[in-house]
Amino acid sequence: MNPHTIKVACSNCNLRELCMPLGLTDAQIQRIDEVVATRRKIKRGGTLFRNGEAFTSLYAIRTGFFKTCVATEDGRDQVTGFQMAGEVIGLDGIVNDRHTCDAIALEDAEVCVMPFDRIEELSREVTALQSHVHKIMSREIVREHGVMLLLGSMRAEERLAAFLLNLVQRLHARGFSQSELVLRMTREEIGSYLGLKLETVSRTFSKFVEDGIVEVRQRHVRILSTDALKRIVNNQQACH
Amino acid sequence: MNPHTIKVACSNCNLRELCMPLGLTDAQIQRIDEVVATRRKIKRGGTLFRNGEAFTSLYAIRTGFFKTCVATEDGRDQVTGFQMAGEVIGLDGIVNDRHTCDAIALEDAEVCVMPFDRIEELSREVTALQSHVHKIMSREIVREHGVMLLLGSMRAEERLAAFLLNLVQRLHARGFSQSELVLRMTREEIGSYLGLKLETVSRTFSKFVEDGIVEVRQRHVRILSTDALKRIVNNQQACH
DNA sequence: CGCCCTTTTGACCCTTTTCAAGTAACGTGG
DNA sequence: CCACGTTACTTGAAAAGGGTCAAAAGGGCG
Numbered sequence: 273m274n275p276h277t278i279k280v281a282c283s284n285c286n287l288r289e290l291c292m293p294l295g296l297t298d299a300q301i302q303r304i305d306e307v308v309a310t311r312r313k314i315k316r317g318g319t320l321f322r323n324g325e326a327f328t329s330l331y332a333i334r335t336g337f338f339k340t341c342v343a344t345e346d347g348r349d350q351v352t353g354f355q356m357a358g359e360v361i362g363l364d365g366i367v368n369d370r371h372t373c374d375a376i377a378l379e380d381a382e383v384c385v386m387p388f389d390r391i392e393e394l395s396r397e398v399t400a401l402q403s404h405v406h407k408i409m410s411r412e413i414v415r416e417h418g419v420m421l422l423l424g425s426m427r428a429e430e431r432l433a434a435f436l437l438n439l440v441q442r443l444h445a446r447g448f449s450q451s452e453l454v455l456r457m458t459r460e461e462i463g464s465y466l467g468l469k470l471e472t473v474s475r476t477f478s479k480f481v482e483d484g485i486v487e488v489r490q491r492h493v494r495i496l497s498t499d500a501l502k503r504i505v506n507n508q509q510a511c512h
Numbered sequence: 513m514n515p516h517t518i519k520v521a522c523s524n525c526n527l528r529e530l531c532m533p534l535g536l537t538d539a540q541i542q543r544i545d546e547v548v549a550t551r552r553k554i555k556r557g558g559t560l561f562r563n564g565e566a567f568t569s570l571y572a573i574r575t576g577f578f579k580t581c582v583a584t585e586d587g588r589d590q591v592t593g594f595q596m597a598g599e600v601i602g603l604d605g606i607v608n609d610r611h612t613c614d615a616i617a618l619e620d621a622e623v624c625v626m627p628f629d630r631i632e633e634l635s636r637e638v639t640a641l642q643s644h645v646h647k648i649m650s651r652e653i654v655r656e657h658g659v660m661l662l663l664g665s666m667r668a669e670e671r672l673a674a675f676l677l678n679l680v681q682r683l684h685a686r687g688f689s690q691s692e693l694v695l696r697m698t699r700e701e702i703g704s705y706l707g708l709k710l711e712t713v714s715r716t717f718s719k720f721v722e723d724g725i726v727e728v729r730q731r732h733v734r735i736l737s738t739d740a741l742k743r744i745v746n747n748q749q750a751c752h
Numbered sequence: 753c754g755c756c757c758t759t760t761t762g763a764c765c766c767t768t769t770t771c772a773a774g775t776a777a778c779g780t781g782g
Numbered sequence: 783c784c785a786c787g788t789t790a791c792t793t794g795a796a797a798a799g800g801g802t803c804a805a806a807a808g809g810g811c812g
Contacts, residue, residue, distance in 0.1 A: 419656075
C-alpha cells in the first residue's frame with residue numbers, strides 16, 4: 273500500500289462532529305466508517321455532479337467550497353447554495369435517482385463519497401445514523417425556507433447583509449474569524465444566489481464601505497460592525 | 513364503538529398512492545397502517561402547528577388545503593408553500609424537534625397524524641417506507657429549489673404563470689380539471705409566496721385576462737391557454 | 753508582460769411598490 | 783332572508799428600487 277495514502281476514517285476525522293452523529297459507541301463509529309466508500313478530489317471549477325446525472329451518493333465536503341445551481345432550458349440560472357467543509361451535498365438526487373442541480377467547486381476540494389444505498393442499509397441498524405440523515409435533510413429544508421424569506425421579502429441591502437452574516441457565522445463555527453472572510457465566489461454568483469444582478473451586489477458592497485460597515489478589498493471582506501449588519505437585516509433604524 | 517367512526521386505514525385510503533410507497537406486500541401494508549396514530553380535523557383558518565411548537569409528528573393531508581409560512585421578529589412574513597391532499601407537512605420540525613413555521617388551513621381540513629418516532633421505528637424494518645421517507649424529504653428540497661429559481665430570476669408575470677401551472681398540474685393529478693381551478697388563498701397569500709405585493713398579483717391577473725389567457729371571477733380561474741402560460745414562464749415570444 | 757476576467761461606477765429606463773380610493777363579495781347576526 | 787360591517791380585490795398615479803447598457807479600471811494567471 274502506498275505509504276502516502278493515509279487511512280482517513282470518519283472515526284479520526286476532525287469534521288466528524290459536523291457531518292456525523294454525536295454520542296456513538298466505539299462499535300458504532302467503526303460501522304459508520306463503512307459509509308465512506310472513497311474520497312474524491314475536485315479541481316477549482318470542476319463539477320462534483322451535474323443536473324441529469326444518475327444519483328448514487330451523498331458527498332461530505334472535507335475541504336474546499338462548492339456552489340449548487342439549478343437551471344432552466346431557457347438559460348435561466350439560480351445558485352441555490354454555497355457549501356463548505358463538513359456540509360453534505362447531493363440530497364436533491366434522492367427523489368428521482370437523478371441529480372437536479374449542478375455542484376461546482378469554487379476552489380480545489382475534496383469530498384467523502386457516501387453511497388446512498390450503503391447509508392440506507394446502515395441507518396436501518398444504527399439508529400443514530402438514521403436520525404442524523406433525517407436531521408440533515410430537514411436542516412436543508414429549513415435553510416431553504418430562510419432563503420425563500422430572503423428572496424421574497426428583503427431588499428438588496430438586507431439580502432447582502434444576511435448573506436455576509438450567514439457566511440461569517442458558518443466560517444466561525446469552523447474556527448475562522450468572526451469578522452474577516454474571503455469570498456470564494458464572484459459578484460455574479462452572489463447575485464444569482466441573492467436574486468440580484470452583479471452590479472447591484474457591487475453597488476451594495478460600495479454602500480456598506482461608505483457607511484463604514486465593512487472593508488472590501490476584492491474578495492477580502494472585513495466586517496467592522498456586525499451589529500450594523502444585523503440592524504440592516506432586521507430592518508431597524510441606525511442608532512449610531 | 514361509535515358506528516359513525518369508520519375505520520379509515522392507509523390500506524384502504526384512495527390517497528395511499530400519493531403519500532405511501534407503492535408495491536408493498538399485504539403484510540407490509542398492514543404494518544404501515546400502524547404509522548397513522550389518529551386523525552385530526554382543522555377548521556378553516558385554524559393552525560395545524562406553529563413556529564416554536566414541539567415537533568412530534570408528520571401530517572398527511574387527507575382533505576383540505578394548507579399554507580405554511582415563516583416569519584421574522586420584525587414582522588416579515590413569507591408563505592413557503594401551499595399543500596393539498598396527499599401531501600405531507602411538518603418536515604421542518606425534524607432537525608430541532610421544534611417546528612420552524614406555521615401550518616394554517618385555508619379550508620376545513622383533515623390530516624393523518626403520523627408520530628415521527630413511529631415512522632423512524634417502522635422504516636428500520638420496512639425498507640420501502642424508509643426509502644419513501646427519504647424521497648418525500650428530497651422532493652421537498654427539489655421543490656424549494658424551484659421556488660428559489662422563481663423568486664430569484666423571474667418577473668411578476670412569469671411567477672404568476674408558473675404558479676398557476678403548478679397548481680393546476682397538481683390538481684389534475686388528483687382528478688380535477690386541467691383548465692379550471694378555485695384558488696383557496698387570497699391575493700396577498702399568493703403575493704407572499706411569489707415575492708410580490710397583492711396589488712401586483714391583482715394587476716398581473718388583470719393583464720392575463722386582457723390578453724385572453726385566463727378568465728378570472730374572484731377565486732375561480734379558468735385557463736384558456738395553457739400554452740400561453742408556458743410561453744410566459746419560458747420567456748418566449750408570443751407566436752399568436 | 754499581456755490578455756482576459758472580474759469589478760466598479762455612471763446614466764438612464766423599466767418593473768414593481770407605495771399610497772390612495774373605490775368596488776365587490778362574504779359572513780354574521782338580526 | 784336581508785342589512786350591515788368587514789375583508790378582499792381592483793385600479794390609478796407617483797415614487798423608488800433595481801436592472802440594463804456602457805465604459806473603464808483593477809487583478810490574476812499563463
